[in-house]
Structure formats: structure tokens, C-alpha cells
Amino acid sequence: MTSSTKTKSDVTLWGAGTARTLRPIWVAEELGLDYTLNAIGPRTGETQTDAFTALTRKQKIPFMQAGAVSLSESLAICRYLQQAFTDGGLAVSHMPHDRAKEDEWCCYIYGELDETSLYVMRRHYDLTDIYGDAPEAVTVCRAYLQRQFAVIDAHLAVRETLLDIGFGLADIMLVSCLDWAVFYGEELPKNIQAYKKRHAARPAFKKAMQINYANLPEVLDGTA
Numbered sequence: 665m666t667s668s669t670k671t672k673s674d675v676t677l678w679g680a681g682t683a684r685t686l687r688p689i690w691v692a693e694e695l696g697l698d699y700t701l702n703a704i705g706p707r708t709g710e711t712q713t714d715a716f717t718a719l720t721r722k723q724k725i726p727f728m729q730a731g732a733v734s735l736s737e738s739l740a741i742c743r744y745l746q747q748a749f750t751d752g753g754l755a756v757s758h759m760p761h762d763r764a765k766e767d768e769w770c771c772y773i774y775g776e777l778d779e780t781s782l783y784v785m786r787r788h789y790d791l792t793d794i795y796g797d798a799p800e801a802v803t804v805c806r807a808y809l810q811r812q813f814a815v816i817d818a819h820l821a822v823r824e825t826l827l828d829i830g831f832g833l834a835d836i837m838l839v840s841c842l843d844w845a846v847f848y849g850e851e852l853p854k855n856i857q858a859y860k861k862r863h864a865a866r867p868a869f870k871k872a873m874q875i876n877y878a879n880l881p882e883v884l885d886g887t888a
């Protein structure tokens with residue numbers, strides 16, 4: 665993954681194939697970074713090897729190393745890249761209130777959409793062989809997700825991006841959850857649909873999708 669037009673970096677990412685691994689790859693592509701990707705997948709055994717466990721005892725992807733910095737957690741990795749490489753295509757929050765607003769959106773999206781709704785659905789709708797079938801929990805999660813979508817849809821009625829400073833980290837968090845929701849059969853409200861269409865046209869998004877789902881062509885061609 666090297667090119668003369670890319671920003672040199674010592675960033676290495678681990679992980680591909682999920683909405684969470686898409687995030688740091690997308691950020692790296694927006695920033696035009698020259699990075700190395702070890703495209704290990706979830707539930708392949710690759711997160712359980714001795715070598716990967718020595719990097720992170722969590723045995724989770726995504727994971728990142730850059731010099732002496734080692735990070736797990738998709739949001740933390742994205743935040744690090746956004747702050748460490750400020751010359752790319754992402755808005756950077758310098759003012760305390762912008763930074764706090766960005767954190768507010770990122771925490772909301774991560775806590776309410778990803779962890780509380782979509783990941784519970786992943787466990788009890790998608791991965792029932794491992795975590796068990798829980799149709800009632802999935803129904804409640806779907807309703808909860810739509811309540812959060814209504815909040816976001818109202819916010820996006822008069823905006824192109826979540827924050828006034830422009831396209832950035834919070835948008836990457838949100839779009840990654842929108843694709844995930846659609847994949848689980850959820851309808852997106854009108855303003856969110858337009859927002860998703862607008863940002864899915866970004867070249868860095870398209871490239872990140874190709875990289876992240878290289879081993880899952882059914883996700884890319886919509887037949888999954």
C-alpha cells in the first residue's frame with residue numbers, strides 16, 4: 665500500500681471485514697496515509713494467535729501500532745490518526761467546544777448505535793450460533809435504533825455533516841453504522857438516506873470499502 669502521493673507514516677493496522685475495521689481504514693484513506701494493513705478477520709482464529717495476543721490481550725480488531733503507540737478500539741485509533749496527521753481530508757477539531765461536540769457525537773454513535781443496538785443485533789440476530797437466538801432483544805434493539813435515527817435525522821435536516829467544522833470523525837462513525845443497519849434490514853429516514861448517499865460518494869470511502877471487504881465480495885455487490 666505505497667504510493668508517491670501518500671503521506672509517509674509508520675502506521676500498521678490490523679483487521680478487515682467489519683464496520684469497526686472499516687473506520688480506521690477509511691480515516692487512513694481520507695488522510696492519504698501510506699500504511700500497512702494486516703487484514704486479519706473476525707472469528708477466523710487470527711485474533712487468537714500468540715503473535716496477535718502479544719499485541720493486544722483483548723484479541724480484538726481493529727488494532728493499530730505507530731512507533732511506540734499501540735491502540736485498540738476503533739474510535740481511539742481513528743482519533744489518534746485524525747490528530748496525528750492533520751493534512752488530509754478530515755476536519756480537525758481544535759477549539760474546545762468543537763472537540764467536545766465531536767466527542768458528544770462519537771460517544772452517542774458508539775454507545776447508542778454501535779454497542780447498544782447494532783452489536784446486540786449482531787450477537788442475537790447474525791451470530792446466533794455463538795451467542796444464542798433472542799428475537800425479543802432484537803426487536804427492542806431495532807425500535808431503539810430507529811429512535812436514535814429520528815434524533816439524527818432531525819439534526820441532518822439542515823446540515824450536510826454532523827459538525828459545522830465539516831466532514832470528520834463523527835461522520836465516519838455514523839456512516840459505518842448506517843451501512844451496518846441497512847445490512848440488517850433497517851430502513852433509514854429520509855435525511856439520513858441523503859446524507860449516506862452524499863458521503864458514500866467520497867473516493868476514500870469507496871477505496872476503504874474495497875480494502876475492508878476485499879475478502880467479502882458479497883458485501884460489496886450487495887448480495888450478502
Ligand SMILES: N[C@@H](CCC(=O)N[C@@H](CS)C(=O)NCC(=O)O)C(=O)O
Pocket residue numbers: 682683684685705706707708709711712723724725726736737738739
Ligand atoms: N469496541 C471495539 C470492539 C472490537 C470488536 O469487538 N471487534 C470484533 C470484531 S467487530 C473482534 O475482534 N472480535 C474477535 C474475533 O472475532 O476474533 C472497537 O470498536 O474496536
